[in-house]
Structures are given as structure tokens and as C-alpha cells.
Amino acid sequence: MREATGATLGARPAGDDAEALFTRHFVAQASRPLGLLDVPVGSLHPGHRCLLATDGMVSTTLEAYNLEPIAARPVSQADVRVRAAEAHWLGVASAATAFRRRVALRGAVSDALYVVAESLLVPSRLPAGFGGAIDRFASGLGAALLASGIESRRELLWFGAGPIPDWYPMPDGRHVLQRAYRVVHGGEPVALITESFL
Structure with missing residues (x-):
């Protein structure tokens, strides 16, 4: 095994290589909605890159970075008809019904606004009573999924810059x-989540 040198330890991909390294984690970057602008990932703060690429719970990442509890404060929640693009990513018929939940992730101490997020859930693919369980977990949907014990994975779709x-x-x-x-x-999508990081 060759010993790493100081020159190779600090080496980072530059330019297009850095973009390719980052975007390979997003399976539908080329299909992102119109209006989302390119983001030069190399110029982003490392904390923002971590938030964009995490496939774990955003609230946990925010708590670790900001050293304060994160609370998911509901803005609205209701059954809605999904649009065609949303139906595609959820694997449901166009105009199917989903449960839409919109929240603001805020610091429980500072009240700083960190993220606004919209989740579209397919209730028939989740355990009975899961929708009501979400409200019992202050940090949001991810905590409810974890507590429910269902095995799930996150599939990153796309990222960009756009209006709130x-x-x-x-x-x-x-x-x-x-x-x-x-x-x-x-094997089926149970939620489509869009997050905006402030």
C-alpha cells in the first residue's frame, strides 16, 4: 500500500470535475423543473453542500451544524390532487390524491428560519395512522419515518437555485x-419532498 503524500491528501477536483462529482448523486438533475438555475457547487459553503447532498434527516444535520434543536412548524396540510410531474415521480396516476404537508424548519431556541419544505405523501403506501404520527415528532417527517420502523431509502432527484x-x-x-x-x-415512492434552504 502506497503512503499518501501531503500533495494528494489536500487535492480537490476543480471546475467541471467538482460539478460532476457532486451532481452524480442526483439521479434526475437533467429533469429538474424549468426555472431552477445552475448552482456552481464549488463556490457554495460546505454546509450548504452537505445539506443538498445528505440522504439522511435534514433536521439532524441542521441541529449538528447550528447546535440547537430544530422544530418543524406546519404551515398547511391537506389532501390534494397531484400534478402530472409530481405523479410521475410518485409513480401514481395523474390527478391522484396525495397528502400535502408544508412546514418551516426553525431553530427551537433562536427561531431562525432554516428551511421550508413541501412533502407529498402517498398514504396507501404507508402504515395505517402514519399521517397522524407526523405531528408527534417535532423535527418532522424524517423523525416520524425513523420512529415508524419502516425500511426506506432516499433518492436525490435534482437541485438548483430558484425563488422561495x-x-x-x-x-x-x-x-x-x-x-x-x-x-x-x-420498492415504491411514498413521498416526494422539495426543500428550500435559506
Whole structure:
């Protein structure tokens, strides 16, 4: 086994290599919604890169980075008809019904707004009573999935920069980092989640 040198230890891919290294984790980057802008990942803060690429719980990552508990505060939740693009990623018929939950992830101490997220859930593919269980976990959907004991995996779809969703208006109209992923259980998508990082 060859000993690593200081020159190779600190080496980082540059330019297009860095972009390719990062985007290979997103299976549908080429299919991202129109209006999402390219993000030069090499210029992002490492914390933002970690948030975009994590396939674990965002609230846990935020708690570790900010050293405060994270609370998922519901903005709205209701049964809705899914649009065609959403139906595709959920693997359901167009105009099927899903449970939509919109939340703001805030610091439980600072009240700082870190993320706004929208989840579309397919209740028939989740354990009975799962929808009601979400509200029992302050940090949100990920904690509820973990506590339910169902085996699931996250599939990162795409990321980019775009305006904050119109259901959570911000006064300055700035662009934010966004990503989408789906949660797969039993070989079927059970949730499509879009997150905007502030």
C-alpha cells in the first residue's frame, strides 16, 4: 500500500470535475423543473453542500451544524390532487390524491428560519395512522419515518437555485437553494419532498 503524500491528501477536483462529482448523486438533475438555475457547487459553503447532498434527516444535520434543536412548524396540510410531474415521480396516476404537508424548519431556541419544505405523501403506501404520527415528532417527517420502523431509502432527484415557494413568501424575493428527493419504501415512492434552504 502506497503512503499518501501531503500533495494528494489536500487535492480537490476543480471546475467541471467538482460539478460532476457532486451532481452524480442526483439521479434526475437533467429533469429538474424549468426555472431552477445552475448552482456552481464549488463556490457554495460546505454546509450548504452537505445539506443538498445528505440522504439522511435534514433536521439532524441542521441541529449538528447550528447546535440547537430544530422544530418543524406546519404551515398547511391537506389532501390534494397531484400534478402530472409530481405523479410521475410518485409513480401514481395523474390527478391522484396525495397528502400535502408544508412546514418551516426553525431553530427551537433562536427561531431562525432554516428551511421550508413541501412533502407529498402517498398514504396507501404507508402504515395505517402514519399521517397522524407526523405531528408527534417535532423535527418532522424524517423523525416520524425513523420512529415508524419502516425500511426506506432516499433518492436525490435534482437541485438548483430558484425563488422561495409562493406558499411561503419572503419580503426580499431572493433566490434560495432548492432540492427534491423521494422516499422509497417497499420498492415504491411514498413521498416526494422539495426543500428550500435559506
